[in-house]
Amino acid sequence: MSAHPFRGRVAVVGIGETPYYRRGTSPDAERKLCLKAIVDACRDAGIDPRDVDGFSSYGADENEGPRLTVGLGTRELRWSTLIWGGGGGGSAGAIVAAASAIITGQAETVVVYRASAESSSGRLLNKVSEGYFGLNYLVHGLDSPAQALGLYSQRQIEADGVAREAFRALALASYHHAQKNPRAAAYGRPLDAATYDNARMVAEPYRLFDCSRENDAAAAIVLTRAERAADLTERPVYLLGAAFGCGPRWGELDGNHDPITSGGFREVSARVWEQSGYGPGDVDVAQVYLNFTGPGIAALIDHGFCTAEETGEKLTFENLTAPNGWLPVNTAGGDIAEGFVHGMGNTLEAVRQIRGESPNQVPGARLSLLAGGPMAELVSSALFGSADTL
Amino acid sequence: MAKDRNFNADFSARVDAPYWAGLERGELRIQRCAGCGRWIWPAEWRCGECGSFESEWPRIEPLGEIYTWTRTHYPFVPDHPVPYVHVLVALTQAGGRRLLGVLTGSEEGLRIGAPVEGYVEEPSARTRDLPAMRWRLA
Numbered sequence: 001m002s003a004h005p006f007r008g009r010v011a012v013v014g015i016g017e018t019p020y021y022r023r024g025t026s027p028d029a030e031r032k033l034c035l036k037a038i039v040d041a042c043r044d045a046g047i048d049p050r051d052v053d054g055f056s057s058y059g060a061d062e063n064e065g066p067r068l069t070v071g072l073g074t075r076e077l078r079w080s081t082l083i084w085g086g087g088g089g090g091s092a093g094a095i096v097a098a099a100s101a102i103i104t105g106q107a108e109t110v111v112v113y114r115a116s117a118e119s120s121s122g123r124l125l126n127k128v129s130e131g132y133f134g135l136n137y138l139v140h141g142l143d144s145p146a147q148a149l150g151l152y153s154q155r156q157i158e159a160d161g162v163a164r165e166a167f168r169a170l171a172l173a174s175y176h177h178a179q180k181n182p183r184a185a186a187y188g189r190p191l192d193a194a195t196y197d198n199a200r201m202v203a204e205p206y207r208l209f210d211c212s213r214e215n216d217a218a219a220a221i222v223l224t225r226a227e228r229a230a231d232l233t234e235r236p237v238y239l240l241g242a243a244f245g246c247g248p249r250w251g252e253l254d255g256n257h258d259p260i261t262s263g264g265f266r267e268v269s270a271r272v273w274e275q276s277g278y279g280p281g282d283v284d285v286a287q288v289y290l291n292f293t294g295p296g297i298a299a300l301i302d303h304g305f306c307t308a309e310e311t312g313e314k315l316t317f318e319n320l321t322a323p324n325g326w327l328p329v330n331t332a333g334g335d336i337a338e339g340f341v342h343g344m345g346n347t348l349e350a351v352r353q354i355r356g357e358s359p360n361q362v363p364g365a366r367l368s369l370l371a372g373g374p375m376a377e378l379v380s381s382a383l384f385g386s387a388d389t390l
Numbered sequence: 391m392a393k394d395r396n397f398n399a400d401f402s403a404r405v406d407a408p409y410w411a412g413l414e415r416g417e418l419r420i421q422r423c424a425g426c427g428r429w430i431w432p433a434e435w436r437c438g439e440c441g442s443f444e445s446e447w448p449r450i451e452p453l454g455e456i457y458t459w460t461r462t463h464y465p466f467v468p469d470h471p472v473p474y475v476h477v478l479v480a481l482t483q484a485g486g487r488r489l490l491g492v493l494t495g496s497e498e499g500l501r502i503g504a505p506v507e508g509y510v511e512e513p514s515a516r517t518r519d520l521p522a523m524r525w526r527l528a
Contacts (some may be wrong), residue, residue, distance in 0.1 A: 324398070
């Protein structure tokens with residue numbers, strides 16, 4: 001069987017990020033954060049930032065490629081794309097776009113990045129709070145993702161039989177991993193089961209620690225051709241498969257898509273497994289976007305790790321934690337405990353696991369899954385692997 | 391239907407304008423494709439199944455079942471005292487298409503599958519000066 005034309009053709013050769021500042025407190029403007037993360041990723045890759053010729057982002061990022069070229073000293077811009085819609089659902093979609101540009105020869109060195117600073121673009125104020133939901137939601141006092149996805153998660157529990165304990169296990173695993181990550185927002189602030197259980201309700205079934213935080217930060221990765229990657233670094237992280245999109249009727253997300261308890265990954269994950277030649281049973285470690293815990297569980301179900309009925313048995317704290325869990329997830333703390341730059345932190349951690357550089361390293365990790373924002377109108381995922389998985 | 395919040399736009403040009411016009415008269419009207427008869431919600435310009443751009447807006451009884459629900463505790467939205475319950479209602483006479491609303495009255499028996507009856511709340515500041523569907527457990 002010949003390999004899929006997407007498989008293993010592109011590799012990550014550099015990662016970079018800024019600190020995660022509490023929302024609204026970044027000392028730097030958003031574009032400066034963005035430039036810092038890209039320059040940091042180029043330094044990690046041993047690449048002159050002037051040689052970056054492609055830009056790819058998602059989630060309504062306002063740092064368009066052309067706007068970054070002056071600060072980076074770009075010699076020639078050859079690619080600039082934004083994944084439409086889906087917010088954090090597009091995080092791995094930006095990787096798909098970057099890889100497509102490289103594989104087709106449109107660009108050579110592409111950065112995938114996301115920057116967010118409340119003081120500059122006002123994401124939470126302008127993009128999420130003011131204008132995300134339409135009038136049919138707004139007139140009813142529904143104007144927050146917690147409420148909209150709370151509807152879906154209530155049905156996960158009440159109709160599908162997803163275990164409430166799995167929500168808690170995912171939150172506790174994220175916080176547990178953050179205790180070994182000095183960069184994490186929750187570093188030094190462990191979470192125990194009683195604190196989780198007693199936290200205030202936000203929108204049922206979500207309690208406070210089911211919800212992600214929002215930070216000012218930027219993060220970036222550098223992608224290039226696989227052949228060139230081997231010359232740049234001893235540990236290229238190969239892209240074995242990546243896809244974005246959605247199934248039928250998914251785009252509007254006004255509660256009339258089916259099944260509303262899905263994370264939206266059924267078609268996308270099938271393509272990732274097909275491209276890569278691997279399946280859920282092969283994956284060593286996963287980074288799953290957690291806007292809220294429930295959607296993250298839906299993403300794991302969609303990727304085939306377990307069924308809704310098995311969530312109580314499979315998605316336990318022990319199973320979800322490194323180094324020896326059945327499926328360690330969000331090993332740097334993830335969106336709810338490391339910090340939130342629209343899921344881009346998960347991309348960096350997925351790469352670190354293959355490089356052996358995670359704060360909660362899974363010994364010998366060879367296959368690392370990244371899942372973008374679940375229960376969004378468009379979702380994406382990617383599978384990274386070490387050289388011996390090619 | 392994100393991105394439909396330009397309050398300066400001509401309201402009558404909205405794809406779901408007949409829904410709002412119906413509520414103003416106390417009637418629940420939902421879109422149905424004139425070509426193939428499929429119920430369409432949220433409203434859309436073209437039927438993706440048969441391709442027709444023509445639609446009807448028949449009046450239906452405000453009856454349905456709770457498809458799912460959430461209770462909001464954090465005051466995300468001004469003018470809505472917490473807690474309050476949202477219900478996503480599968481409409482009995484519109485092929486199970488699902489419509490969002492707020493549950494009022496008793497919460498006794500609140501669960502997925504519970505039958506509900508709807509009524510129209512008069513426009514106010516908290517409904518953005520638009521009529522809004524409210525539901526009671528039947």
